[in-house]
Amino acid sequence: MYDVIIIGSGPAGISASIYLKRAQKNICIITDGNSALKKANEIENYYGVETISGEELYDIGIKQAKKLEIPIEKDEVTNISFEENFIVRTVNNEYQAKYVIIATGTNRVAPKVKGLKEFEGKGISYCAICDGFFYKDKDVAVVGSGNYAIHEAETLKPIAKSVTILTNGQKIIENRSTSDFEVDETPIREFRGENVIKEIEFDNNSSKKIEGVFIAVGTASSIDLARKIGAVIKENNIVTNENMQTTVRKLYACGDCTGGLLQVNKAVYEGAIAALDIIKKLNINEN
Numbered sequence: 001m002y003d004v005i006i007i008g009s010g011p012a013g014i015s016a017s018i019y020l021k022r023a024q025k026n027i028c029i030i031t032d033g034n035s036a037l038k039k040a041n042e043i044e045n046y047y048g049v050e051t052i053s054g055e056e057l058y059d060i061g062i063k064q065a066k067k068l069e070i071p072i073e074k075d076e077v078t079n080i081s082f083e084e085n086f087i088v089r090t091v092n093n094e095y096q097a098k099y100v101i102i103a104t105g106t107n108r109v110a111p112k113v114k115g116l117k118e119f120e121g122k123g124i125s126y127c128a129i130c131d132g133f134f135y136k137d138k139d140v141a142v143v144g145s146g147n148y149a150i151h152e153a154e155t156l157k158p159i160a161k162s163v164t165i166l167t168n169g170q171k172i173i174e175n176r177s178t179s180d181f182e183v184d185e186t187p188i189r190e191f192r193g194e195n196v197i198k199e200i201e202f203d204n205n206s207s208k209k210i211e212g213v214f215i216a217v218g219t220a221s222s223i224d225l226a227r228k229i230g231a232v233i234k235e236n237n238i239v240t241n242e243n244m245q246t247t248v249r250k251l252y253a254c255g256d257c258t259g260g261l262l263q264v265n266k267a268v269y270e271g272a273i274a275a276l277d278i279i280k281k282l283n284i285n286e287n
Contacts, residue, residue: 001096002028003282004275005088007077007225008103010035011264012255014061015271016101021068023279028097029065030090032076032219036105036256037264046264057264076219077104078151079129080229086250091147098250099278102238103271104222105256111143111168111217115191123197124213128155129228135212137161141200143188144216145170148224152216153181164208166200168217184208222257235259244274252278 004020006013009031020027040054049057065072075090080100088095110116116124125131128142132155140160142153145167156163157180165172169187172178187203191213200208223233231246232239237259240246244254254270256262 001085001098002026003097004099004101004278005030005086005095005097006101006103007031007088008105008222008255009033009062009072010037010058010103010105010255010267011061012267012271013101013103014065015268016103016254016275017065017070018068019272019275020279021070025279025282028071028073028095030073030075030077030088030095033074034219043264076147077225078148078220080225082229098282100251101274102222102225102251102253102257103255104225106221106223106236110215111188113168113188113191119191119193119197122195123193123211124191124215126215126224127227128152128214132156132159135160138211139209140212140214141166141208141210142214142216143168144218145172146218147173148218148220149216150178152214156214160212222253226251226253243277244270245277
């Protein structure tokens with residue numbers, strides 16, 4: 001079991017990992033390799049650096065972590081839960097830790113489909129663990145084509161009457177679990193209903209009666225992961241205190257997912273603050 005698992009390998013996650021490792025804590029970074037930093041063409045406002053691309057700065061951070069021999073697991077996190085300790089589930093493995101830092105940025109992806117915003121909270125949800133109970137014995141659909149969508153479908157399977165995976169024109173990833181579900185790759189035209197969602201219309205003019213839709217496009221974002229374990233979300237940001245601790249004990253968040261200034265220097269600062277607070281608490285418990 002790890003002292004701390006850090007989810008994300010951008011400036012916030014790497015900053016936290018450096019402080020924790022130098023304090024001799026047993027840590028691990030789990031990342032799918034994606035970071036908003038990589039998309040920055042040129043950075044000229046970061047202290048000590050005249051000009052650098054986002055991808056170069058990201059690579060330097062990874063090299064720093066590897067130099068300190070920090071384990072970096074290349075995997076996709078699909079869920080966080082808590083029993084005696086945190087359990088972080090990925091596509092390929094399961095990890096345990098005393099503390100978790102979420103530092104995966106804000107990468108929620110929603111399909112551009114008519115009616116989506118209108119029915120959010122009225123039959124359209126972004127969290128199967130949070131809202132699945134409300135769809136007991138009902139026909140539901142999960143929109144997405146990756147591991148995250150399959151995980152959400154598996155969560156709903158024992159609750160709902162039926163679960164259909166709608167890829168919205170994308171090819172479903174090859175996964176043994178997909179055989180348990182109906183998969184429809186037809187592009188979606190519109191979500192329809194009155195006070196709540198009732199129907200999905202496809203581009204081929206066919207339609208499907210539905211009682212609930214769960215959006216799981218791409219990978220699970222920081223907001224998705226925090227919401228699953230019960231952390232408070234406000235205005236699409238994870239709520240934290242001055243030490244970057246969320247409303248869930250021993251769960252921290254830092255970087256873009258906490259809102260405010262979406263800059264590298266802010267992410268690095270928050271990663272350091274989260275790490276130092278965790279170090280202090282681990283040291284107290286160890287003595």
